[in-house]
Amino acid sequence: MATSAAPRENAVPFEITDPKRVPAQRYYSRAFHELEKEKLWSRVWQVAARLEEIPRVGDFTEYTINDQSLLIVREADGDEGIKAYFNACRHRATALGTGTGTFHGKQIVCPYHGWRWNLDGSNSYVYAERGFTPACLDKDFLRLREAKVGVWGHMVFVNLDTECEPFEDFIGGIAEILEPIGFDRMRVRWWKHVILPGNWKMAQEAFLEAYHVMQAHPSLSMGAADEDYDLDLQGGPFECLPQGHAHSTPAPVSEGGESPVKGMSMADYFIQFNNALYFGTDSYTTEREMFVQQGLLEKDIPDEEFIPAFFEALYEYARGAGIDLPAPATETTGYGHIFPNLTFLPAYGNSIIYRVRPFEDDPEKCVFEVWAVQIPTADAGDPERPELEGPVPVEEWPQIFKEDYRNIIAQQRGIHTKGFDDMVLSERYEAMIVNSHAVIDTYLRRP
Numbered sequence: 001m002a003t004s005a006a007p008r009e010n011a012v013p014f015e016i017t018d019p020k021r022v023p024a025q026r027y028y029s030r031a032f033h034e035l036e037k038e039k040l041w042s043r044v045w046q047v048a049a050r051l052e053e054i055p056r057v058g059d060f061t062e063y064t065i066n067d068q069s070l071l072i073v074r075e076a077d078g079d080e081g082i083k084a085y086f087n088a089c090r091h092r093a094t095a096l097g098t099g100t101g102t103f104h105g106k107q108i109v110c111p112y113h114g115w116r117w118n119l120d121g122s123n124s125y126v127y128a129e130r131g132f133t134p135a136c137l138d139k140d141f142l143r144l145r146e147a148k149v150g151v152w153g154h155m156v157f158v159n160l161d162t163e164c165e166p167f168e169d170f171i172g173g174i175a176e177i178l179e180p181i182g183f184d185r186m187r188v189r190w191w192k193h194v195i196l197p198g199n200w201k202m203a204q205e206a207f208l209e210a211y212h213v214m215q216a217h218p219s220l221s222m223g224a225a226d227e228d229y230d231l232d233l234q235g236g237p238f239e240c241l242p243q244g245h246a247h248s249t250p251a252p253v254s255e256g257g258e259s260p261v262k263g264m265s266m267a268d269y270f271i272q273f274n275n276a277l278y279f280g281t282d283s284y285t286t287e288r289e290m291f292v293q294q295g296l297l298e299k300d301i302p303d304e305e306f307i308p309a310f311f312e313a314l315y316e317y318a319r320g321a322g323i324d325l326p327a328p329a330t331e332t333t334g335y336g337h338i339f340p341n342l343t344f345l346p347a348y349g350n351s352i353i354y355r356v357r358p359f360e361d362d363p364e365k366c367v368f369e370v371w372a373v374q375i376p377t378a379d380a381g382d383p384e385r386p387e388l389e390g391p392v393p394v395e396e397w398p399q400i401f402k403e404d405y406r407n408i409i410a411q412q413r414g415i416h417t418k419g420f421d422d423m424v425l426s427e428r429y430e431a432m433i434v435n436s437h438a439v440i441d442t443y444l445r446r447p
């Protein structure tokens with residue numbers, strides 16, 4: 001007797017069956033969004049805070065993901081002293097903190113009936129406790145519920161699943177690769193966000209390839225022709241890891257080479273590129289590098305000597321200022337991506353870091369955040385607790401961000417149109433996107 005194949009367990013709606021094609025519904029389906037909430041965001045390691053947000057014992061900052069809220073609390077000095085508590089009073093669920101602040105007297109106090117907790121999560125006080133039965137006052141029962149915590153690159157990662165894989169297994173491969181860049185030494189210069197009318201993946205994917213630079217960012221592509229598109233120069237090829245992380249190491253600009261723009265010297269290309277990034281992002285290239293570059297432009301340096309001279313001057317400046325810059329080698333630039341939602345574009349001891357999350361339980365809205373970070377001077381002292389600016393409207397961002405945001409918005413409009421079924425991807429140029437979708441599905445398939 002013929003039997004039809006039994007339906008697969010944990011079938012994923014709109015799953016990836018061909019790595020080069022991404023079903024459109026993954027960017028707007030309510031069912032897919034719900035599955036991501038349940039199987040991805042509730043189980044994956046994700047960045048909840050920068051360490052600068054909780055410098056002193058008693059400091060806290062709130063992290064929200066979908067309908068979940070966590071309080072990231074500094075209980076003691078050092079990485080071990082960081083806790084992540086589900087933000088709900090053990091009495092009647094009142095949220096115990098909002099935004100950023102400090103628990104004075106090292107006590108977490110519920111604003112409703114005044115129950116209190118020590119910073120280690122143990123209960124310290126129940127008002128008029130004689131009115132409760134002993135079981136309700138059990139010490140373990142009263143403890144604040146905790147999520148898992150990991151620290152890497154001056155960032156606090158959390159996992160809502162207490163049965164999750166160890167943080168070291170999750171971050172292992174990519175941490176080693178990104179280590180030479182020196183993220184742990186970088187501190188926040190500014191931190192802004194925008195609410196975009198686009199799925200979180202749509203927004204993220206605008207930053208997981210450089211293939212769009214030719215059309216979307218004229219100030220960066222400078223008229224480079226189709227035949228001159230060179231993935232090696234743009235930041236590829238990409239190495240993708242099984243955890244979903246990825247990275248790339250472009251050809252080291254410090255060694256010169258040929259400009260991707262016909263008729264333009266590598267030195268001119270390099271200078272224009274720095275200018276475009278400084279004015280267009282104020283993060284990848286900063287005042288510091290512009291100062292060094294300007295100093296050299298005032299001397300008459302031949303083209304072929306300009307880039308080595310820039311790096312020499314930059315490192316001399318850094319030594320003088322006590323800035324512990326990473327080596328100017330291939331591994332200090334390029335792309336870094338930590339699954340599922342963190343992307344780095346580092347250069348010169350700076351980086352842009354992007355984090356994207358769904359917004360207000362809407363599959364078609366996201367919070368897109370940008371941290372501009374930099375290795376500070378030796379005498380900089382402890383930075384202020386960074387404050388999140390915004391939401392900054394799209395049109396008020398520097399040029400290059402604006403160009404990216406506009407495309408994300410246009411894409412989210414297009415994704416609904418009749419006859420559009422799948423995104424098509426280049427497995428070479430868009431390898432990080434391909435890998436990210438595949439790993440999302442491995443989470444969604446788990447029971």
Ligand code: FES
Nearest residue numbers: 089091092110113
């Ligand atoms: S809800 Fe927190 S003490 Fe009552």
Ligand SMILES: [Fe+2]
Nearest residue numbers: 206216217404
């Ligand atoms: Fe871009």
